[in-house]
Amino acid sequence: MAHVVVFDLETIPDLEAVSRIHGVDPHDDERAREIVGTKFCKLPLHRIACIGALIAESSDNGWIVRSLGAPHIGDRSEADLIASFADRLNELRxxxxxFNGSGFDLPVLRYRAMVNQLSAPGLYARGYFKRYSDDAVDLCDVLASFTTQGKCKLDELSRILCLPGKPDGVDGSKVAEYVATGRIQEVADYCETDVVNTYRVWLRYALMRGALTQGAFEQSERSLTDFIDARSSDRPDLAPFATPSALPDDAAGSASN
Known part of the structure; x- marks a missing residue:
């Protein structure tokens, strides 16, 4: 495995599609919003607002972060976002x-590629939609052994692992509001923090199962913090991630004894 792509979607309701389903004026967004209300939309009705992704490359000493970004519909169409992401998957395989990609992000990508009438073979470059494959690792499912009672939220797990977690004041429930009021870059920044948290959880998982030695894990963490530190002046939202992950105080004390 030469590359890993850690990704996350932020979405908003597809109000036009909601209107088509319910036979109302497709230009009446307010009516469509009333229909949606506070319900969690069915997956095909989630229009992709941004796709956050971190690309890391394997080396003899762990993983090297090569890129991190979250392109969004403020600059490009949903179709362009999906096509570019799929093309990158096709290139890197x-x-x-x-985190919850099998239950949400991957099906949404597939549905929205169809809505936009896209050819996106990169989504099938490997067995990403096969449950019993390591081509796509959904940490939410894997760590919980595919059981509902074992699952937790990314923010909760991140903080348990002494990682920064989500930024204060922002969560997925506010994405539609932020996009509607022109705050799409804040959504993209928030998406990137989710991607970085997911990557660091994955590194911890790789260490736990023996896929990384302690030295390779520490070097992988250092690559991430160096990557972020080099961009700290332009990306203050990533500042909490510019230090290596720590151990809880009680665990650190035990390790030193």
Missing amino acids: PCLVS
Whole structure:
């Protein structure tokens, strides 16, 4: 495995599609919003607002972060976002890593590629939609052994692992509001923090199962922090991630004894 792509989607309701389903004026967004209300839309009705992704490359000493970004519909169309992401998968044929990607992000990508009438063979460059494959690792599912009672939220797990977690004041429930009021870049920044948290959880998982030695894990963490530190002046939202992950105080004390 030469590359890993850690990814996350932020979405908003497809109000036009909601209107088509319910036979109302497709230009009446307010009516469509009333229909949606506070319900969690069916997956084909989630229009992709941005796709956050971190690309890391394997080396003899762990993983090297090569890129991090979250292109969004403020600059490009949804179709362009999906096509570019799928093309990158086709080029790299990486392992895909996500948190709840099997239950949400991957099906949404497939549905929205169809809505936009796209040819996106990169989504099938490897067995990303096969449950019993390591081509796509959904950490939410894997760590919980595919059981509902074992699952937790990314923010919760990140903080348990002494990682920064989500930024204060932002969560997925506010994405539609932020996009509607022109704050799409804040959504993209938030998406990137989710991607970085997911990557660091994956590194911890790789260490736990023996896929990384302690030295390779520490070097992988250092690559990430160096990558972020080099961009700290332009990306203050990533500042909490510019230090290596720590151990809880009690665990650190035990390790030193």
